[in-house]
Amino acid sequence: MEISLLQAFMLGILAFIAGLDLFNGLTHMHRPVVLGPIVGFILGDLQTGILVGGTLELVWMGLAPLAGAQPPNVIIGTVVGAAFAISTGVSADVAVGIAVPFAVAVQMGITFLFSAMAPMMSKCDRMAENADIKGIEKVNYMALLVLGSFYFLWAFLPIHFGAEHAGAMVEALPETLIDGLGVAGGIMPAIGFAVLMKIMMKNAYIPYFILGFVGAAWLELPILAIAGAALAMALIDFMKKSEPVQIKNEEAEDGI
Amino acid sequence: MEISLLQAFMLGILAFIAGLDLFNGLTHMHRPVVLGPIVGFILGDLQTGILVGGTLELVWMGLAPLAGAQPPNVIIGTVVGAAFAISTGVSADVAVGIAVPFAVAVQMGITFLFSAMAPMMSKCDRMAENADIKGIEKVNYMALLVLGSFYFLWAFLPIHFGAEHAGAMVEALPETLIDGLGVAGGIMPAIGFAVLMKIMMKNAYIPYFILGFVGAAWLELPILAIAGAALAMALIDFMKKSEPVQIKNEEAEDGI
Amino acid sequence: MEISLLQAFMLGILAFIAGLDLFNGLTHMHRPVVLGPIVGFILGDLQTGILVGGTLELVWMGLAPLAGAQPPNVIIGTVVGAAFAISTGVSADVAVGIAVPFAVAVQMGITFLFSAMAPMMSKCDRMAENADIKGIEKVNYMALLVLGSFYFLWAFLPIHFGAEHAGAMVEALPETLIDGLGVAGGIMPAIGFAVLMKIMMKNAYIPYFILGFVGAAWLELPILAIAGAALAMALIDFMKKSEPVQIKNEEAEDGI
């Protein structure tokens, strides 16, 4: 079966929407179990779409972005994989095999985008300074547009030009650069924390910063446990401050 | 050799006494090394009793009730096991094999009793309220009687009616119920702690409760370590409270 | 090749110097890679010395005294090993095999010396009491002399009398005594801490001692982590003390 330009275009639009849903909206219509049937519907073979969707759902089972880290991209994996499965009639597993390099390329591409989006934050800082509500909103909308277009391209191109030609594209990506951006993404929260600390850090809170770090770095406690212990310390401090008055009475009583 | 009714009765009484000794008195005459010879003496074969006792002592080596949790019951294991060994002439190991289901049944039975005894505590609360000394004492004595009788039956019945018939009884126990009571026993200290917290918990101590919980739940520290750290915190607090006076002098000196 | 008395003597002197360098000076001329060539030079075969030194450097790679604990002694291992390799023409590996018992004996001997040196500290205490600068200096110089001579003997004797004869000496060492001294060395810091605590321990610091102990004994935290957490506690305390004044203002404001 041949995929028409219109169909390829519609699959690109589908990827656009699903791509947004992965991080925004989060209705999870981007999961293979929903996405598969839609691809099938577009390509005129709903039944295969359903089956491929079910299969891919199991493949991506338990893979979700935790703390911003990207697993191989579920959307491109599903859209491209299901399109190949339906058009060439190969089994879902084989189709996934073909889609995997694209899913991985998009995983890296998203990492790239999320790093490249960082400098935009300073612009937002200035908008915030000027109480520019519209500006902030526009940045968010624009970001969605960029992200969605990115997904559109990664679905449209392989489907329209075929995996072989698109595969060449993937291989053309400069690997160290992409890897370097992945590393940069891992480090970047440091800048976020630095900006945060500029607002919040006073000398009085240095000790608590140290305690949190010791707890996480050496004792490998999860954030929840550390927040619990911190709450305890905060409460002790909170209740202590009101004591001096009480103490004086007590001392008076005790005749010290 | 046949075991007479009188002998079976005397072994029941022995189990009564030893059963109490397992949790009260704690002279440990209930351990196989002592109990074996007594069973032997009652059955007129001291020598076999001694040997069986020695063997069973090794079998139960290192098994003792920790934090209220019951291992397979040593007393029924020994009394029933030794009685079978002496009367049928089988080796001690074989006799233990026969006794094990009874030892396990009693283990569960004790768990049951220790759960069933819980509601009695509210009665004790009311007696305490009324400063009813006699009442508290009676509850304790009654509890001993119940516990002892339980042991009496579990020794007397299998020995008098034979393992086969008694075995049927064991199997008749409704398992999920018994298991459910075991689970209940595990949860029940929560009620004890709740009652305790009603007396002792003031807002000022919530943080320490949290810290203790974090230390035990996440860091898996033993109670002793937590008590040590808590002692340190208490001492710091204890000594800090007397400081204000001192501080004022210091400040005066420092000319602040 | 025979080693002359003069050569043996010079090797002893070399061991003297290198022995000191292991703990003092620490230029690390005592490492095989430097020591080997020097031994070769003294024995007139620089080239072999260089090669043996390189080989032994790899053997002792990563072995250095941590927290005062001695690995098998690198100096005697090198001087004696290299001397044998050069004089008998065996390979470096075989020579090391011959030198190992001496290296181990010296390891134990140093442990012995470091335990035996302990009583000298009380003498130093008295000198400190009298502000006797010269005395303190002399103790340090004497200690160097003793240590160096010890190295001299352990290099000179095996080289001069041959490994077989010297080996007998090593075996004559009373093992339990030596082991006992090793154990004593492990315990001895307790005395050092006791003396330290006499100076520094006030009741107010008992809690911190406990916390440090709990952290190291149960949580197995390294000293650096504990020092970090302690610093945090100290800072909290430090900043709290200056608060009372502030608090009063705050209270006044709040109208309490």
Next chain:
Amino acid sequence: MGSSKNSKLNSESIVGEDEYQDQSIGTELTRTDINKMAWRSLLLQASFNYERMQAAGWLYGLLPALNKIHTNKEDLSKAMKGHMGFLNTHPFLVTFVMGIILAMERSKQNVSSIQSTKIAIGAPMGGVGDAMFWLTLLPICGGIGADLALNGSIMGAVVFFLLFNVVHFSLRFGLAHYAYRMGVSAIPIIKANTKKVAHAASIVGMTVIGALVATYVNLSTTLEITAGDAVVKIQADVIDKLMPAFLPLLYTLTMFALVKRGWSPVRLIVLTVTLAVVGKFAGFL
């Protein structure tokens, strides 16, 4: 945790309940009194149960002395109520705790302060005693006894019994007297620092209770959600990763809330047993 209104009401009412009316130091306890306490301590676990564990037996051991100390009947009632609280300690070391607690009773410390101390000292001694007596002394004596017995000698029983009980009874009585003397000698200091001591004891006590909740309450779900190929083990995959001992904490806090609302422990026990049996039956516990 408790709205501010609730806790205010609570703390007020507790203050009243907490203090003994008669604040004068109680009658001295004689050697005979302490010996009696030590003898009675043999029944520490007579009414052992999983809600309060050794509570009623512990109270049984203290009763004669409490009766002597608290001549005021209301005070006696207060004391007895306090001592019905959860306790689990080692039966051989219990007299050590008892001795100290009796000294505190004599000096008429607040109930909450006494109870905190009981927990703070008693709870860690549970584990210590188990390690020392159940896992060390007992196997050693048992091993010696079994050895002799397997050679056919009745001396196995005799030696075991004597060896074990010499340690047992010297500790039981020795610690009782030692602890009481120690406690009494501390009375003046305690009296002079009542509030501070109470506060310190509460800190240790409440920390230990927090730890006990995570250690002693055993509650975990066997729930597994199998949806097609996916199996999610609620306990191992979700709860343990987020917050170990979450269910014990949740259950304890629920019980606490209900107790504060006036539910009687019996009701809570019935609730707990029902839940446990139903849970076992339905397969989620």
Next chain:
Amino acid sequence: MGSSKNSKLNSESIVGEDEYQDQSIGTELTRTDINKMAWRSLLLQASFNYERMQAAGWLYGLLPALNKIHTNKEDLSKAMKGHMGFLNTHPFLVTFVMGIILAMERSKQNVSSIQSTKIAIGAPMGGVGDAMFWLTLLPICGGIGADLALNGSIMGAVVFFLLFNVVHFSLRFGLAHYAYRMGVSAIPIIKANTKKVAHAASIVGMTVIGALVATYVNLSTTLEITAGDAVVKIQADVIDKLMPAFLPLLYTLTMFALVKRGWSPVRLIVLTVTLAVVGKFAGFL
């Protein structure tokens, strides 16, 4: 950490920046306002990036309400600047944090106090939510859906979608209203204890940030020094033994120092990217 001169200047300037000029309690937010916030929270991650993560999307969600609360334009600017700070929490639980934060904004707490609270509540909820929704709810719904789908039924997609989003949207809207009401009812207490609450929030917030630095910043060196036979892995053999998360700490403190010197985040990002790419190229990252 920061010379005393520096920090004095800083803290002075912060005090000024920190407080809102208009201290009167803000306009009440209606149900519609909160619903709007919940809807907008769907775009929490619209401009997700690795420097501030959800910051701008978070601000996007709050904007209408902030605009209503801060009629003073300078205050609005202050608020917006604060909310551009780093945040990462779970997208399903975010409205809970939002609700509380809006209540605090209404009561005109200090910016630093609001930001501390945001971090103190939001950060731990990230892990909690991931465990509950990504690792539990999602595989369960997915498993059910896939099961039906593999039988060829379109109901797989439908059931999955409905099941999942019933939970999703009830939480998103339910938590928003619940948290806001809770926050508002706490306003009087917070108002009366402004400084204390701020201090307590900062304690938790800064402790959590300390932990986040060690958890979120991923920086380790692949440097291995091979010298003849010897191989020293700088990360595994040296740094991890001395101080795990040393490099993340170092890098964060360096960034902090540069931020305090007035470097703009963009400059720091350029620096970071350059370093990362060069490091990858040179093989030490």
Next chain:
Amino acid sequence: MGSSKNSKLNSESIVGEDEYQDQSIGTELTRTDINKMAWRSLLLQASFNYERMQAAGWLYGLLPALNKIHTNKEDLSKAMKGHMGFLNTHPFLVTFVMGIILAMERSKQNVSSIQSTKIAIGAPMGGVGDAMFWLTLLPICGGIGADLALNGSIMGAVVFFLLFNVVHFSLRFGLAHYAYRMGVSAIPIIKANTKKVAHAASIVGMTVIGALVATYVNLSTTLEITAGDAVVKIQADVIDKLMPAFLPLLYTLTMFALVKRGWSPVRLIVLTVTLAVVGKFAGFL
């Protein structure tokens, strides 16, 4: 831990001993003085021993400077006595500690405060230095050297020696001057907060000592009680489960008690050695 009478006497006598009579800031130390200290620091471990480790060598390094600072002879004696206390740090980083300590001596801090600081900074640096120099720098230089040597070149020795010592001596001298300058610039702050600084230093110092006891004192029993079939390993089965490092703690506290009773260290050493040898002989150590 020390009856109240004891500790009162103690603390009084300590207060006297603790302060320097001459409270005026000491003579400035010149670059030459600091260089001299750095040179002398090469003999830090000249009289190394397992009781005080580097104590006498440390004192040796400070002596010329101490002599210049404490013109009052009694003060000199006090200072020297203090510096004879236990110390173990890394020999390459020691000058960093020395520099700071000399600045504190100049500002006439209390002896206990100086000693706390010494431990608080010096002890953690021991592990840090070992990881950086013994386990990283040394194998790297050694590997390079060995590589060249195995090719038969004398350059192996030369390169090793130069490479290693350039790092070694730049650190030794660089840190000495850096630390002293840093310390001196802090003098005014320290002087203004003498008591607080002392308290803070003691907190860190005593915490570290608590940790050192558990880390540095190696004492464990090989005792196994074999009773018939039962084998109880006292260390692994009992002590380690109850309280790891129990024996080191016990022994240290015993030593402390004896020191307070006036036992001389020599007597304690003789006791320790006797115990160790007897213990080894009898097989329980």
